[in-house]
Amino acid sequence: MAKKMNRRDFVRTVALSTAAFGGAALPAVVRAQQVPAYSRQLPGGAWHFPAREELLPFGHGVASGDPLADRVILWTRITIPDARGWDVNEVPDPQGIRNVDVAWVIATDPALSNVVNSGLVSTDASRDFTVKVDADGLNSAQTYWYAFTALGYRSPIGRTRTAPKVGDGITELTIGHVACTSWWQDYFNGYARMGERGDIDLITHAGDQVYEVSGNHMSSRQYPDAQGNPQIRGYEDIDNRAWHNIGECRRRYALYYQDENLLTAHLGAPFAVMADQHDYDDYSADDGESISRAQAGEVYHEWTPMRPTLADGSGRWRPFAAPNTQVEIPRGNDAFFSHRVLDYGDVASIILIDVRRHRDDNASNNKLLGDAQWDFLTQALLASKARGARHNVIVNQVNMSQVGTINTPAYSLYADAFQNTLGIDPRGPEIYTTAWGGYPEDRKTFYRWLRDNQILDNIVLSGDSHGWFGADLTEDPQLPNYIPLAGISPLTPVGVEMVGTSMGRPGAQDVVADELYWQQNGGRDAAPFNDAETYDQFYRPLGLAAAVAIETAAKLANPNLIYFNWKAQYGHTMVHLRTTEAILENWVSPQREFSTSAELVAQHTTPLGNPHLVPVPAPQAVFGQRNDSVPDSPQTIASDHAGAGDNPGSDTSTGSGAVGGWLLTAASLWLAQRLRQRKAALSNNQD
Structure with missing residues (x-):
């Protein structure tokens, strides 16, 4: 059984992956990155923004989605603090940086040593510095690990999985399912329970992935204001009220995606998301502030690891993006099309x-x-x-x-x-x-x-x-x-x-x-x-x-x-597809606090060929045969990245999160290995 990596194992994994790449072996797109001066230090001023400081510039982690048998969408967002403000519509060149080169790799192992594809893309304010790449050339029904590098730092390592093809001999599928996920009212513990599983193939979302407004429903938590105080007015504070413009819509995704438990789910499995009405909500005010449904849809496409379809209603994919090309963001009315089949x-x-x-x-x-x-x-x-x-x-x-x-x-x-x-x-x-x-x-x-x-x-x-x-x-x-x-x-x-x-x-x-x-x-x-x-x-x-x-x-x-069950019991559903039946489970997680617990409150089966829900009187949790090793939690990743320098400036920077750190570690390990080999050779000669 694969075990979860602890912090020491994670640090060792980073070092080993660097050594495996080595100088010349490191993908050319990674070595060729132009790394401008960049500071992870929060500047204060008008920059009050939901992001995990310890993961910057990848303050919203990584995600994957819409897997096919030979490819999967990989996603991240580059966050650049700037005292002038957080909205890239108003500050399109944070810290003087207008374009960011972002390298990506996908490998068959969590150490990223067996790389099967890589690329280099550029992002900017026009797409809110988000990154969406289509990693192809993959084998079907296989687990992969991926990461990004930018501005001298490496992202957390995510886990994803491709779909099987006919004849692969796959007999089971494990799907997590969620809907109506409200950051203010729930600590998202259910997300973490899915991300921690070693057998999960896909997480589906039926919509309202984000809400445009808290609704003034009783909160479990509030995002602090610029002074660190909880925001307590649902219709007044920027992170609780309805979004007023495109910048605030993007900020709402940032609020959700910096959540530790959602980060865990994104790290652990690919998503397939269908938006509901709140994801596309519009807004118009007398002072001129506004956002249309189509614009909200554009943000949904920017921030969600989904594969875009043609705007003719056919559900067919848009042309696949090359490794060094960003996945296209549908604009205008094209953003209303997202029905599709995997x-x-x-x-x-x-x-x-x-x-x-x-x-x-x-x-x-x-x-x-x-x-x-x-x-x-x-x-x-x-x-x-x-x-x-x-x-x-x-x-x-x-x-x-x-x-x-x-x-x-x-x-x-x-x-x-x-x-x-x-x-x-x-x-x-x-x-x-x-x-x-x-x-x-x-x-x-x-x-x-x-x-x-x-x-x-x-x-x-x-x-x-x-x-x-x-x-x-x-x-x-x-x-x-x-x-x-x-x-x-x-x-x-x-x-x-x-x-x-x-x-x-x-x-x-x-x-x-x-x-x-x-x-x-x-x-x-x-x-x-x-x-x-x-x-x-x-x-x-x-x-x-x-x-x-x-x-x-x-x-x-x-x-x-x-x-x-219409009680105040919130959580997620698990669906286990088998050769003769499907098993559906309903799981409840604590709402008001972080928790590692979850309760199985109901289980049903439906037989193949004769569909009907049959309650299981004494349910026992079902797990698949596969048990992939689980990515580190965001807390562990945070502690490992905290040593990185605040202003690396170039590939000579140190710290476990920096590209320069990769190269230094590789050189050090290579030199140590050569010395050991040299010493062993001398010893053998003396014998």
């Missing part, structure tokens, strides 16, 4: 769809998705079937399964008569009508298409609802067409859905608690933002009774709703 050989297809941005009431096939996205989705599913993939995982922003408030048995027998003559739905209104619930005919069309094409092993991973909704997918979730947990139904389910809970954004219990708390404290805008102790002690218990009542009523009205 092929995982004969194991699965990971299909990300967008129910927010492509609705078309004039569409002939599907108004919710639009005809172009409908064609993309159905073609992706047919291609998955043709190559023999066992599972389809559909990442979908908002509940796909219906959650009716009444529902009645034998609904399909008289529904048309009721609707045609009286214009009403006897099932009662659905709880969620912002997506599939508002387009029930489109959902019915999709379900029937899946059944007609015998594409049944679908696992839909959704978000938005801030609770776990586990359901079987069928048009009519009532007797006699649907028989709960029987394994057979006249109207066969076409898959299952697990709506992931949030990391902190309020579910039913906290929605009720919020309203009561605000009412007693002068309204939403005036209520204290940081009084979690009072909130948890007095208001959450009142909300719990309401949440339990809603859960009970919803399960009675919706027999296909197998699992429903």
Whole structure:
């Protein structure tokens, strides 16, 4: 079993990787970097910015995403402190630096000694000094390690993994799933639990990766102001209020990406993210400050390790970027296109769809998705079937399964008569009508298409609802067409859905608690933002009774709703794909504090060929056969980088984080090795 590297091992890894590269062996793109004078020291003044000082210039770590069988997107951001300000729209040349050369390498080992690809790209203020490269020439179904160098420093080393191809013999896949991740309301412990796993292949996100505003929901933490004091007004302070412009939108990503637990997840696994509505929120004020949805989408593409698609709705990739070329950032309306599919050989297809941005009431096939996205989705599913993939995982922003408030048995027998003559739905209104619930005919069309094409092993991973909704997918979730947990139904389910809970954004219990708390404290805008102790002690218990009542009523009205948890229990979902079934797990992590614990609160299986959620009475956590060594935690990396000089200036700088340090260490180790060899040779001659 691979073990986690401790700090000493990490330092040794850096040294060994340097020695392995050696002078001439070090990739030419790394040795050729022009390193301008650069200071990591925080200047104060107008530079108050969320970034991890000890990791600068890589103050937001590294990330990877959208893996294919032969390539993966690698991401980082170069942060350059400057007393004139943090917004690169206003200070495009921090410390006088307008362009930064950034080298990257990807290797088969955490020591970065067996490099399989490398490159050198340039970044600047036009893309917020972010870096996105497409590392190709990789083997399928293999774990890789990668890093960047810039301005005389090396980034943390990240771990990623390529997708399998057909015939690789891969029998399992381990996926983490999250949604609605709110930095203010949750310490992101669930992110760390996923990043620490040695078997994880991919982390999917159903949207609201970042929020444009705290919402004045009760905070677990606040980012300090320039004087180090907690910011406590949700709609006034820059790091809590809605972003006002492109610079503040980018700053919000910086706030999230400097989080230690999210850093751990980014270091540990590739991501596949689909944006929901908050990621694209706009803003307009009387003073002229504004940001459009398209501009927010551009920032989403800048800061997320996702692979861009063509702006024709086909879901096809844009031309792949060369090793020394940045991945293109879609601009304007092109930034609205991000539905796509990741092929995982004969194991699965990971299909990300967008129910927010492509609705078309004039569409002939599907108004919710639009005809172009409908064609993309159905073609992706047919291609998955043709190559023999066992599972389809559909990442979908908002509940796909219906959650009716009444529902009645034998609904399909008289529904048309009721609707045609009286214009009403006897099932009662659905709880969620912002997506599939508002387009029930489109959902019915999709379900029937899946059944007609015998594409049944679908696992839909959704978000938005801030609770776990586990359901079987069928048009009519009532007797006699649907028989709960029987394994057979006249109207066969076409898959299952697990709506992931949030990391902190309020579910039913906290929605009720919020309203009561605000009412007693002068309204939403005036209520204290940081009084979690009072909130948890007095208001959450009142909300719990309401949440339990809603859960009970919803399960009675919706027999296909197998699992429903709308309490203040936040965390992540794990999906384990196997040859005969899939296993879905729901994990709760502490919300108000850093923690290394997580609790498995529910586990379900769904058999291959006959999809339906079956609760596991005494769940035991599932782990894959693979156990890759885990990257060091950000805390360990920070302590190892702290010795680097504040102003290296050139490749002669020292410190474990500097490129110059790599070369010095390489030279020292090479000389020591030569001396040992020389001494051994002399000893042998004397013998």
